[in-house]
Amino acid sequence: MTRYETFVEDGTVYVGHEERLEIGPVEDIVDVVGGPAWTIQYTEAEKRRHPGMDTSDEGLTVDVVDMLQTMTHGERFVETLAAHPAEIPSDDPDAIAPRTGLFVGKLLENLENGLD
Numbered sequence: 001m002t003r004y005e006t007f008v009e010d011g012t013v014y015v016g017h018e019e020r021l022e023i024g025p026v027e028d029i030v031d032v033v034g035g036p037a038w039t040i041q042y043t044e045a046e047k048r049r050h051p052g053m054d055t056s057d058e059g060l061t062v063d064v065v066d067m068l069q070t071m072t073h074g075e076r077f078v079e080t081l082a083a084h085p086a087e088i089p090s091d092d093p094d095a096i097a098p099r100t101g102l103f104v105g106k107l108l109e110n111l112e113n114g115l116d
Contacts, residue, residue, distance in 0.1 A: 003072035010030045015073055021082055024100035030064055032104045037061050068107050
């Protein structure tokens with residue numbers, strides 16, 4: 001199964017191998033996530049719901065850019081990214097591009113639940 005890497009070049013995040021797919025500015029992605037660092041936390045409800053869950057990493061702070069660069073993606077997700085517009089909607093200057101938003105959703109999922 002082919003996996004596509006994530007990398008940062010000249011301040012822009014890309015996914016791909018020979019052909020690279022532009023995701024968006026790393027600065028925008030870091031802003032949407034809430035900053036350059038992410039501290040792993042588990043709510044009391046999560047701990048009760050999953051009593052066997054390993055929470056030994058709680059309190060560990062990870063670098064968001066390092067984390068996104070460790071992400072790899074399956075072909076289906078990359079195709080879905082490519083199908084989303086890379087441009088910011090002109091009617092909302094505070095918005096991010098739909099492609100960037102989809103990527104940020106996956107990044108947040110990985111930050112909250114670990115890499116898949």
